[in-house]
Amino acid sequence: MAAYLTRRIFKGLLTIFASVTITFFILRLMPADPVALVVDPKMGLEAQAAMKAKFGLDKPILEQYAIFIGNLIQGDMGVSFKTRQPVMAVIQEKMPWTLLLLIIVVTLSLLVGIPVGVRAAKRPNKGFDRFVSLLTMFSISIFIPFLSFAFLYLLAYYLKLLPTGGAYTPPPADGLTYYKDVARHAVLPSLVLFINNVATIILYTRNSMQDVLKEDYIRTAYSKGWNEKYVTRVHGLKNALIPTITVTGLMISSLIGGAVMTETVFAWPGVGRLIYDSVSALDYPVLQGAFLILSATVVVTSILSDLIIAWLDPRIRLG
């Protein structure tokens, strides 16, 4: 277990290091003037000179890279072109909103996706299974802004049931009213991401459950006299869940991609919307910081999902 954990964490650190390196070299090796990518052209000349010295922009690229990594380790990701705030502070303000959205969506997807997948696996190629695979095909193929537009049009514009955007009605209320208000605002963005992601959970649960139900130990369990419910729940599900949890870990990375678009449409004040705003302002330091924080989120969730698998599967835990 210790060796497994160390290997996993090492791989995670390697991934974060790779994403740091990729963004650094993408931003520096492009034909554009590197100074323009780090230093805001609207700053005063003195401030510009100070920034250049701090990031070592007059030095060779490898030295710049070392300085950049050094600053990063101290939590310094530069200053936003747009707001002049430190990038770290900007992201700290936005990240909880994105995490809230991700947690709602992942929880809902697992709560709905696993039972549906199990039920579809019990009678393969029959009515329910067919219906589910058709539905999942569409929900995987759908373009997220389209789904968002459709919900906005129906529920917010036409029926006027839900707010059209934002995370709360300004100014923020106090206590319980505030939480209720945030919940109302979270319905549409979470619904869109949920529909797009639950399909993956359903598909993986269904396929692995189908395989597991063919195993010898399932027949053994039946012949011991257990009923179907007990066999699928205890003997089947525990084994079938392993691929589902792996894919949940992997799903986060596409979920984040979806969050960028959902947050943009619904003006949800998270990191995704921050990326959209930074693109139009060509705010490179913020873009870079946002990407790094999202990569770190992906790495942490994938380590978490591997830990859960190790806990579920003694072959990994003890091996």
Add this chain to the structure above:
Amino acid sequence: MIESRTFREAFFRNRLAVLGLIGVVLIALTGILAPILREYPSGYGSELYNQPSAKYPLGSDSMGLDIFAEVIWGSRSSFYISLMAVAVASLIGIPAGLISGYYKGWIGEVIDGTVDIFLTLPTLPLMIIIAAVMGPSITNVAIVIGLLAWPSLARITRNATLKISEMQFIEAARSLGINSKAILFKHIFLNIAGPVLVNLTLVMATAVLAESGLSFLGLGDPTTWSWGTILKKAWDAGAIIDTPNPWWWWLSPSLFITLYVVCFNMLGTGINDTLNPKNRED
């Protein structure tokens, strides 16, 4: 290798696959024939926000342009971008997968580790950064999408290669003294063409989703019509929640994106089912 005749027969008996193929061919034809079908929409028209009618089959937008023409020219960009992205992804992904699957050892480990890292990174934000730096052009967008689509292709290629290279006919080829390059690119490649083809159709589908996403976020080519660009214009003009509410403006490009992706997914699933006789229904 599956005999091509049985493959064709099984493929055309698969309703899903045939439907997907028809859809794909129709969209490709629309894209190729765009200049004949409709004039390139540009400038300003006189009739703003027209409901779908005989003159404007899909309505007109805030500039008075024909949305039908925009959608047709959009399918041209979509098809072009998918093809470019698939080409870039194949050029990197297939050799990488073949090499890492055949010559295991350290080179295989390095390639596979790189693939692993790229598969974990959140793709869309990375695409956004690269596209923002490279500047908006339809070819740049396609290259970016291809550059980030190769890892999944490499993984599929590697897994298939690992399986095939254990087989006896490869051992036979090796003992005949055929050099490993010829074994790799002829004997093995022909035999993994199936799963690779399935993955290519998926890359075609995701490429359009990625392009539409980038265009929607304002990173597309503002001078070329694509489905994402139309949606961005509709969104910027407040067509979804403001009054007047030209629903036709965002509905048709959205439906075309969905149609395109569904068709490619159906085609991929169809080929996959045909290749695995185990899953055939009869």
